[in-house]
Amino acid sequence: MRLPPFQYLEPINVEEALSMIATHKEKIKIVAGGTEVLNHMKLRLIEPAFVMNIGNLPSLDRVDINDTEIVIGANTRLKDIARAPLVNKRFKAISEAASQVASPTITNMATVGGNLLQNTRCMYYDQSGMVLNGLERCHKRGGTVCLAVKGSNRCFSVYQGDMAPALIAFDARCVLEKKGSTRTVPITELFTGTGITPLAIGADELLTKIIIPKPKTLCGSAYRKLRLRGSVDYPLASAAAFVSVTNDRKDTTCRLVIGAAGASPKVIDGPSGEADVEKMVQRAYEQTEGVNNLQLPGAYRRKMVSVLAKRAIAAAMDGIKEGM
Ligand SMILES: Cc1cc2nc3c(=O)[nH]c(=O)nc-3n(C[C@H](O)[C@H](O)[C@H](O)COP(=O)(O)OP(=O)(O)OC[C@H]3O[C@@H](n4cnc5c(N)ncnc54)[C@H](O)[C@@H]3O)c2cc1C
Structure with a gap:
């Protein structure tokens, strides 16, 4: 092509x-x-x-660390994030997500900014004309129908980025610059939640940095992903978990972020006692749009979001124990 x-x-x-x-x-x-x-x-x-x-702009591929945060340039390659010892040690979910994106040939080129700002996907959208030949234009292609959910007046395309759930679990923010002004917003605000125009970044804005606050308490994190071919594929369901415990070790809280569950990553916050984990996993299931528009049936992907949510929380808890 x-x-x-x-x-x-x-x-x-x-x-x-x-x-x-x-x-x-x-x-x-x-x-x-x-x-x-x-x-x-x-x-x-x-x-x-x-x-x-912008791939060659030198100032955008730096990783800076200070006492309170880690600042990652938007052009930092995913392979470098996956390999960074500090990220691997303190921000495990982020390094696990980066190391599971696509394949080494992609992660050698792919940047964290491009990963966050990727479009939503659907088997009726990002396919060649040959595959879609003869089909009516869907909402996302400027038409008036949804080919995945017949009769629907909205688009059900899915955000399948790996990095956003992991970064959101750590409450990361990003810096968006345009001529004459700069704004810093939580990564959750990069997403509109709608399939046709899923990203809330202006046409005149450039993403320059991602800022991850260093956790102040004992914590653990993990990222789990379902894909057909472990060597290359996008997530068909995913979950990032960040669990932290107060310094007196009395209260544990958990932030769960699910991916490939709709047009944006979805955040579920809660305490992380055993019964609460079950509730959070149930909420993850309920919030997942199980539509048949990716390579596995929607109902199966929905169930797998809960399975991965449970596994991610358990792995994050183990991370705390190791830290203790
Ligand atoms: C075979 C294959 C498998 C893949 N598997 C996965 C996967 O498993 N998980 C996953 O998450 N992704 C996957 N991807 C998607 C994608 O390639 C990666 O997410 C990659 O990280 C995108 O980064 P990039 O730098 O190449 O982005 P680009 O292609 O350069 O850009 C992507 C989007 O971001 C915008 N953009 C990039 N940088 C900026 C910036 N600084 N400011 C404003 N806008 C910007 C671009 O305009 C564009 O809209 C896969 C892609 C392929 C081809």
């Missing part, structure tokens, strides 16, 4: 990148690792007039 024609832009620094996106707005597509953008261009899902390559 060939790429459609476009004009290539390569800014030399963040300032120039911000000027370029301020000038061209919706007509420009940012490309970092390119592992999603180039596929989407070949599938003619997007045909931007300008493609701006």
Whole structure:
């Protein structure tokens, strides 16, 4: 498959990148690792007039650590996050998520920013024209029907990013810059919750950093994922858990974030006693949209979200014990 024609832009620094996106707005597509953008261009899902390559901007691939937080540049490659000893030790769910994305060939190129800002997926959307030939255009392709849920007036495409659930479990924030202003928002606010336009980032904004607060108490975390081929596939269900215990060791709390469960990651907060875990897992099941639009049946994926939620919480609890 060939790429459609476009004009290539390569800014030399963040300032120039911000000027370029301020000038061209919706007509420009940012490309970092390119592992999603180039596929989407070949599938003619997007045909931007300008493609701006930020993959070589040196200031965006740094990892800085201070007393209270770890700051990861948006262009940091997933392979580097997976291998970083500090991330592996203190932020286990994040390193487990990064090491389970796609395959080494992808994670050598793929960036954490591109991973967060990937589009939602559906077997009736990101497929070649040959596969979709003869089918009516769905909501996400600018049409008026949903091919996965007949008669529905909304889109059920699924967010299948691995990094967002793990980062949200740690309450991470991100920095979005545009010409003349900067905002820092929780990663949960990057998502609209709707399938057609799942991301809440402006056409003139650049994601520059991800900030993860260092946990102040004893904690453990884990990420669990279901995929067909362990060597390459997207998650068909996933769960990240972060469990922390107060310094007097009396109260334990848990944050569970489920992925591939709808158009955005879903957060379930609660105490983490045994009965509470059951309740959280039940809520995870209830919040999962079990639609038949990925490679496994929706009802099965829904059940697997609960199974993975339970396993992630148990592994996160074990992490605390090791810490103790
Ligand atoms: C075979 C295959 C398997 C895959 N498996 C997985 C998987 O298991 N798990 C998973 O999570 N993903 C998977 N992916 C999806 C994707 O390739 C990765 O998520 C990857 O991390 C995307 O990063 P990138 O740097 O290549 O993004 P790009 O393709 O460069 O960009 C992705 C999106 O983010 C935007 N963007 C990128 N950086 C910025 C920025 N700094 N500011 C604003 N916008 C930005 C782009 O405009 C684009 O919309 C897979 C892809 C392939 C091809």
